[in-house]
Amino acid sequence: xxxxxxxxxxxxxxxxxxxxxxxxxxxxxxxxxxxxxxxxxxxxxxxxxxxxxxxxxxxxxxxxxxxxxxxxxxxxxxxxxxxxxxxxxxxxxxxxxxxxxxxxxxxxxxxxxxxxxxxxxxxxxxxxxxxxxxxxxxxxxxxxxxxxxxxxxxxxxxxxxxxxxxxxxxxxxxxxxxxxxxxxxxxxxxxxxxxxxxxxxxxxxxxxxxxxxxxxxxx
Amino acid sequence: xxxxxxxxxxxxxxxxxxxxxxxxxxxxxxxxxxxxxxxxxxxxxxxxxxxxxxxxxxxxxxxxxxxxxxxxxxxxxxxxxxxxxxxxxxxxxxxxxxxxxxxxxxxxxxxxxxxxxxxxxxxxxxxxxxxxxxxxxxxxxxxxxxxxxxxxxxxxxxxxxxxxxxxxxxxxxxxxxxxxxxxxxxxxxxxxxxxxxxxxxxxxxxxxxxxxxxxxxxxxxxxxxxxxxx
Numbered sequence: 001x002x003x004x005x006x007x008x009x010x011x012x013x014x015x016x017x018x019x020x021x022x023x024x025x026x027x028x029x030x031x032x033x034x035x036x037x038x039x040x041x042x043x044x045x046x047x048x049x050x051x052x053x054x055x056x057x058x059x060x061x062x063x064x065x066x067x068x069x070x071x072x073x074x075x076x077x078x079x080x081x082x083x084x085x086x087x088x089x090x091x092x093x094x095x096x097x098x099x100x101x102x103x104x105x106x107x108x109x110x111x112x113x114x115x116x117x118x119x120x121x122x123x124x125x126x127x128x129x130x131x132x133x134x135x136x137x138x139x140x141x142x143x144x145x146x147x148x149x150x151x152x153x154x155x156x157x158x159x160x161x162x163x164x165x166x167x168x169x170x171x172x173x174x175x176x177x178x179x180x181x182x183x184x185x186x187x188x189x190x191x192x193x194x195x196x197x198x199x200x201x202x203x204x205x206x207x208x209x210x211x212x213x214x215x216x217x218x219x
Numbered sequence: 220x221x222x223x224x225x226x227x228x229x230x231x232x233x234x235x236x237x238x239x240x241x242x243x244x245x246x247x248x249x250x251x252x253x254x255x256x257x258x259x260x261x262x263x264x265x266x267x268x269x270x271x272x273x274x275x276x277x278x279x280x281x282x283x284x285x286x287x288x289x290x291x292x293x294x295x296x297x298x299x300x301x302x303x304x305x306x307x308x309x310x311x312x313x314x315x316x317x318x319x320x321x322x323x324x325x326x327x328x329x330x331x332x333x334x335x336x337x338x339x340x341x342x343x344x345x346x347x348x349x350x351x352x353x354x355x356x357x358x359x360x361x362x363x364x365x366x367x368x369x370x371x372x373x374x375x376x377x378x379x380x381x382x383x384x385x386x387x388x389x390x391x392x393x394x395x396x397x398x399x400x401x402x403x404x405x406x407x408x409x410x411x412x413x414x415x416x417x418x419x420x421x422x423x424x425x426x427x428x429x430x431x432x433x434x435x436x437x438x439x440x441x442x443x444x445x446x447x448x449x
Binding site (some may be wrong): 026076087103105110139142154169172178 | 351
């Protein structure tokens with residue numbers, strides 16, 4: 001069921017200790033900063049967070065990590081020039097890391113949303129990221145079995161929503177939004193604009209409203 | 220780079236080693252017209268400066284775009300329009316946006332013609348090591364490197380031939396953790412262009428050294444190409 005809520009705090013109120021939370025964004029593009037700030041304020045801890053990165057600078061996901069609220073990161077690229085909060089937690093042994101090739105991360109999220117129980121892919125075959133995983137030779141190529149990544153909640157950012165929760169995004173800020181919306185049990189979206197139902201061209205909808213549970217407009 | 224006589228010495232095409240810009244220019248010239256290409260972060264990004272409009276190359280960025288234009292400047296900078304290195308870029312006419320799973324399906328599904336990547340090491344059979352030093356205190360970060368290396372039809376590597384300590388980065392077997400197995404098809408270095416594959420390493424051309432001098436630097440058996448094709 002879809003609800004429109006008035007505040008980001010209300011939008012994230014369903015997130016509990018121990019939840020798995022997908023957070024959209026690639027770098028800062030598409031990162032739902034206001035929802036992450038609300039997640040920070042709500043106090044939920046022991047979180048497993050799925051994001052491409054592990055926080056940049058002193059904002060958003062980086063602060064959540066700094067405050068020790070993230071038990072485990074599932075991501076493809078944690079190490080950046082300004083990922084100092086993750087780096088410190090990792091070196092202190094205070095955060096678990098599941099490192100996933102970016103295409104596997106995207107496809108595992110997509111698989112969860114599409115009800116797929118897993119898939120074989122050549123990506124990672126013969127590398128340390130395939131250690132301990134089932135492999136097969138398919139069509140003459142070594143392939144690795146990868147499992148879907150499900151989440152309790154997805155926090156994503158879109159440009160516009162209409163009255164039934166259909167979404168459109170903006171440029172490369174789309175990135176993980178559509179697949180995370182489908183993969184989570186409960187999807188929370190922050191948008192810049194809410195338009196009346198019928199105000200978005202049905203041909204151009206990127207995420208149909210069936211995947212969306214909660215929408216909040218942010219300034 | 221005109222074709223020369225069919226002897227080993229003839230594959231030397233430059234008196235001096237190539238600089239980074241010259242190497243980027245050479246890679247750009249070798250990309251077939253109409254190709255769909257992904258340029259990795261760092262040195263490979265320089266290649267875009269030398270692509271000519273008449274080549275009609277379409278650049279892919281793995282964060283969800285085809286038809287990427289040059290780096291954005293001034294009023295064109297838009298936080299929602301960045302490349303895989305998180306640098307603001309521009310869109311060209313005909314550009315398209317798509318979500319991350321579609322973007323990686325472009326690589327993983329074999330639709331991308333060429334990716335150009337940096338490397339720590341390339342093995343004699345085209346294994347690539349470019350994502351992790353393996354140092355115990357290093358935080359590993361793989362990004363899209365494994366998907367690019369495994370999915371693109373051709374994987375071009377750009378790197379210096381030697382490390383700062385003078386060791387060859389073309390090796391019998393990689394000692395750094397692998398990115399992909401048998402995936403590299405060409406290696407562009409300051410001293411030579413190598414073609415790699417299941418049959419070993421062929422030298423297409425050398426820069427500032429003869430084939431024999433090159434062989435002394437590289438600890439795997441090299442074959443000289445029959446002739447240089449410009």
